[in-house]
Every structure is written in C-alpha cells, then in structure tokens.
Amino acid sequence: MQSSSKIRKALYYLSQGEYGKVTDYISNYRRNASLPPSINARYSYSPSGLTQAPEIEYITLNDDDRVHYPSVSGDEFEVESKSDFESLEFKIIGTDNVKSLTITCKYDSGEKVCTIDTGVKQEPTVPVSIQLEDPTTRAKVEVDYNTNPLSDTLKRISPNEHCPRLTKPAIPNANATPVFLISIDSLRHDARENLPNLIDELGGSAYFPEEPRTQGCWTPPSHASMFTGTYPGVHSNIGSTGSQIAKIDPSLPTIGKIMSEQGYKSSAITTSRYLRPELGFGDGFDRFECTANETHYLSADNGLRDATSTVNRWVNEDAAKGFTNLFYFWHIFPPHWPYVPPAENRPENIDLSSSFRDTTGDYLDWIHREPRDHDAEYQRVLEMYDACVEFVDAQVSTFLRTLKNRGLFEDALVIILGDHGEEFGERGFYGHNSLNDDNIRPFMAVKPPETESWPVRDDVDFIDILPTIAKFVGSDVPDECEGLPIQRGESNRPRIAERIGSDYYNVSVEIGGWKGIFTCEENHPDRPDPEALENLVCEEYYEIQSVRSGTYINQVDSIGDERRTELLATAREFLSTGTANEGSHLTRMSDETRSQLQDLGYIE
Secondary structure (H helix, E strand, O other), rough: HHHHHHHHHHHHHHHHHOOHHHHHHHOOOHHOOOOOOOOEEEEEEOOOOOOOOOEEEEEEEEEEEEEEEEEEEEOOOEEEEEEEEEEEEEEEEOOOOOOEEEEEEEEEEEEEEEEOOOOOOOOOOEEEEEEEEEEEEEEEEEEEEEHHHHHHHHHHOOOOOOOEEEEOOOOOOOOOOOOOEEOOOOOOOHHHHHOHHHHHHOOOOOOOOOOOOOOOOOOOHHHHHHEEEOOOHHHOOOOOOOOOOOOOOOOOOOOHHHHHOOEEEEEEEEEEEHHOHHOOOOOOOOEEEOOOOOOHHHHOOOOHHHHHHHHHHHHHHHHHHOOOOOOEEEEEEOOOOOOOHHHHHOOOOOOOOOOOOOOOHHHHHHHHHOOOOOOOOHHHHHHHHHHHHHHHHHHHHHHHHHHHOOOOOOOOOOEEOOOOEEEOOOOOOOEOOOOOHEEEEEEEEEEEEEEEEOOOOOOOOHHHHHHHHHOOOOOOOOOOOOOOOOOHOOOOOOOOEEOOOOOOOEEEEEEEOOOEEEEEEEEEEOOOOOHHHHHEEEEEEEEHHOOOOOOOOOOOOOOOOHHHHHHHHHHHHHHOOOOOOOOOHHHOHHHHHHHHHHHHHOOO
C-alpha cells in the first residue's frame, strides 16, 4: 500500500512538471542509512596545515546526500599554520551510534578539552569549533568516542566502515583576500546584455575581456583547463571516454590544491555530473556539494535557487567565524539546453516542446549544413535562452550583494565566466560541439580587488585562470601550467583550443587576426600524432573581424599562403610539444616541421 501511494504521488508530480521533487527523493533515499557512504575518491596531496599527508576520502553525509567532505584516516590529526590561529573547526562524520565525544586539543601553551553529548538525537555529523586560550601555530587534536552497543557490534563486523571520521580542519584567517570563481554553463559572449544586475553589482573596477577563449569545447575539458592551466590533451579530462567519465590527470596541480596549500577554506557547489569531486575537481576542497541530477534539465530552475541559498548560507557562516581566507567555486547549469526558464522569467505563449536542435551525425555532417534560418522557432529559442540568462543574472547578483553585506567583496578577486558558449545553427552546429567562436568565446568578467590596478586584458584564455589565482594568493605558478597570469598584461602567444572527439580531432589556432581549424582522424581519448595533420580531413580558415560582422564562410580560397602555412605549422608544433609558447609560430618552426610542410607543398 505504501509503495503504491508513493507511485501515485510520483505520477502526480510528473504530470505537474515537478521532475525535481521525484528525482530528489530517488537520489536521497539513502538518507536514513546509519553510516555515511563514501564516493571512494582518494588523493595523495597534503591538505592545508596537516603536518602529515593522511589518506583523503570524500564522504557523503547522511543528512545531506549531496555534500561531500574530505575525511582523514584515524581519530587524530596535527595541524600547523604559517600564522597564529586561535580557533579550529572540523566535522566528525558517522556519529549516528555515538553517545558522546571527547575532543582534546594540545597546543604550545596548553590544552583544551571539550565533551560533546550527542544525546538521544544521535546526529550523523557533529560540527566542532575549538576556541583556544592563546594563539598558536601548531596543534594536535585527538577524539575519543563513547559508542552504544550496536556501534561496537558493527565495528567488529566491519571496522573500516563503522568508525566515525574526521574532516579536514580549517583555520580562520582574517587577513587573507577571498577568491570567488563562478562558471555559468553555455553563456555566450553576447549574453552580456542580459546581465545588467550582475554587471552593476560588479562595479567600476570590473572589466570584461572582449576576446576570451576556452581551451575545450564543452564543460569537462574547459573546466579542467581552468583548474589545471593546461590544454585538454594534457589534463586528460575530455568528458566521456566510451563507458567511462574521464578524470583530471592526478599528477597535475589544481586550483583546489594550491588554495589548500595557501591555507584557504575552499568550497564548491556544482550542478554537473561531469564536475564531481572524484573526477579530480575535489582536490583540496573542504566541502563539495554536487547537485547534479539529469532530470533537473526539465525542472523550473535546475536547482539554482537552492544553490544560491546554499552559497549565501556558507558565506554568512564563514564570515561569522572570521574566515576571509575563502575560495569558492560555483558552477551554474542554466542557461544550458533545453533553455527552460522558471515561470516568472518565461516569455508569454512559449511552447516548451521543441525539436530545434539537430545533433545527429558527426563533425563533417555538421560543417556541411546550411546555416539556420532565423525563423520563428529560432527567435523563440533565443527568447527562452535570454530568459534563462536573466534568471541567472538575478541569482548571481544576490550572491554578490551577500559578499558586500559581509565585507568580503571589496578586497576579493571575482571571476565570472561562461564555461563555453552556445551555437544556434549559425554554421550548422548546435549546442557546444565545435571550435567556432560562438562556442569557445564565452562571456567573462574579472573584478580585481578595488585597491589594486590590473591591466585590462582582452586575450584571456581559460588556462590563465589558475596562474592568475596562484599569483594573487602568493603561490608559485606550477611548472606544468601553460597559462599566463592576467596581471602581467597582454600576451603574444597563439590562441589554441582542441576538441578530442570520438569522431574526429580538431585543433584551432589563431594568429594575427586569422583562425584556422584543422580536422583529422581521431585518436580518442588521446591527441593524434603530429603526422595526422598530413592527412587533413578538413581545413577551415576565418578572418576574425569577418566573423565578428556575421560572415561565417570558410575563407580557405582567400587566405594568403604565408598565413595559412603559419597557422598549420603552429598546429603541428602544438601537437609535437603539447603547448603554445609566446612567439611559437613560423619563426620557431623546427627543421623537421619545415621539411614536412615543404614535402606537402605548403611552403617552398
């Protein structure tokens, strides 16, 4: 009877379009489990402040099945800080069957002991905040548990699963400068006109690069380039690799690791299953909420209202505890396809059913399509997309006002960007499947601290995000990083992006106002060898200024031989070396590359 009642209720919600309620119940059915499940993500990095590098495992809390916390093995840890601290906070997870806790904190000038009686509530997680009598730079924390008989029995049966676990500790620092990185899915460069509130809240110190570029064509590779400062062929997170979801190469430093090493308390909230912590995006974070839910594609706001409430609550809590050493990463799903805005932002008389996009076929099918007519359906879809952007504008603006209310905005570095753009058939492509400018030239805003003067750079690449943040917080830029800090001003490097597809491999190169897109046989999930460019399946050339004026015709017959050779030589050098250094075009062509291009008839 109970099951049939739940089925009837689910059918009712489905009939009303409330898909989120049904999927929320399904995804959270484990909340009443007695122990916290693990997502089995283990990392070798050393969390900030810990004097030893314990095994890190991301744990999901029973009472919130979407938030993941990195836990350390054992029932004690030592913490060390570069500066004095007087408080320490962490959580104890898996305390359902714990009667009481005794926490002992030993530090230079004394010892602090506190006992927490969990009582009859037997909460699955207990937050701990220790206030010390004197400032210190080092402390050791030990936790003793008084458990009930059931817990003792379970521990004997499966000791590794039924022991409470300690989360990575965080130390407040009121002298650090916060960093906030917000990515908005599918946000085109020309969406700026639908973000008036966000732009107003950012204020006069913010600037908006005219020619930003992502190094990947969709969410996983573009974010991994952002997080590592490397190209997709280096960081390896290209999305799906057959039946598997790709991960960031664990040997690479990430933004999360850098911020952890600098003593930042890092928080993330994402709405994409491709950005889960176990895929390499969670390294170094103190908490990571993943609200990914496939059927939220069809819900009113894709969970954005809930996410906005969460980040606002986190900021208020962190600020109240004296944290300014904060790093927040927030990924927002709207205005992703199917461009369904909530009711209050929805244009009148809009039919939500649409066969607008045709993503059948492969790259060569798409490139030979005729451009989409700007018919009534095209205009309707653009209206819905714009309405989604306006909804995002309102939510992010609320967050920026929260930062101001808490005194965290003025000194903060705020970067807001689209993780890629979106195509509506302008060149036969839909969604985010190409290296065309409408897709790899997203919206971007940079708000430095209001007390600092940064050069205005229009040529910001996603691989520049990590070195920019690293330099800002006083960290060395990792050797593996291929980007350049925004603070240093304009660069002289080629602009390169790649699409490592299961159909073909594409690499785009921009030099001197011209762009070449080269398509060859794939070597999925890896880059092909440089020799693959000897047998190109397709060559495309575009003058950037012509594209800006709406001309999307392949100019392969009008580009000069010298410029064409330069673009192709740079693509070959990129596949040979895996990077694009400043000045690494024709003047730096290797003898081998020159000889091969001569054999192919490209140069004399």
